Amino acid sequence: MRKAVGWILLVIAVAAAVVVAVGFSRNRADGRHVVAYVQSADVWQARQRLLWQEIGVVYDAQVAQQERILQMTEAEEAADVAAVEAGDHEAMIRQDNREDQLVRSVIAGVDPTIVAQLQPVVELAWPLAGPMMVTSPYGERMHPIIREEAFHRGIDLRTHYGSPIVAPADGVVLYIGRKTAYGNMIVLLHGGGIATVYGHLWKFTVQPYERVQKGQLLGYTGNTGFSTGPHLHFEVRQNGEPTNPLEWLPPIETTE
Ligand SMILES: [Zn+2]
Structure with a gap:
């Protein structure tokens, strides 16, 4: 035993x-x-x-060029940071315009070789796969935070926090980063001088200069930057100039 x-x-x-x-x-x-x-x-x-x-594009030169653009806006906005945090509306508008300029610079600074190899886009798919609602249209509107008439460069799509954001067409990621007004944002370049911009994200799943295919996951919706609730701010730009996204998207299917 x-x-x-x-x-x-x-x-x-x-x-x-x-x-x-x-x-x-x-x-x-x-x-x-x-x-x-x-x-x-x-x-x-x-x-x-x-x-x-x-295809003859110097990746490091592109990255360095973007770094220069970003540093320029960061130096400018440093002076306004405290005013923006204190809720100074004029400073918030300046910051919002500064970020618009940043988007334009990022698009203008792209190597033409990259542009040339992208297929022209005629229609885009909706950037959210799940349930959503257009809560703020493109154009003049009362800004929910700044509380003044301000031009809305895109549309706001209200959705659940953490909803997957997908590429509305093939493209190249030009910029990802965190800005004061846009919050976590992405600029995606497509063919034919079209770019799409995404704001207030929770997080990203792509990297700068990554080539993405239509339907590929870009990140998840959040509530960062000048935002009053989880939603996606979505812009469609033509040669850097904002256009009405609804003109590029298929009609929304409505359910009774
Ligand atoms: Zn918006």
């Missing part, structure tokens, strides 16, 4: 040792996974460099 107890204890000890050993190797494997993930950002960039090189 004692012998049996001894065997049982030995089996338990061996089993415990195996569990501990497996646990250790798992942790080590996770550590490697983290290293591999960090490296993958470099690998991703290296791959982008090669992909763009194939």
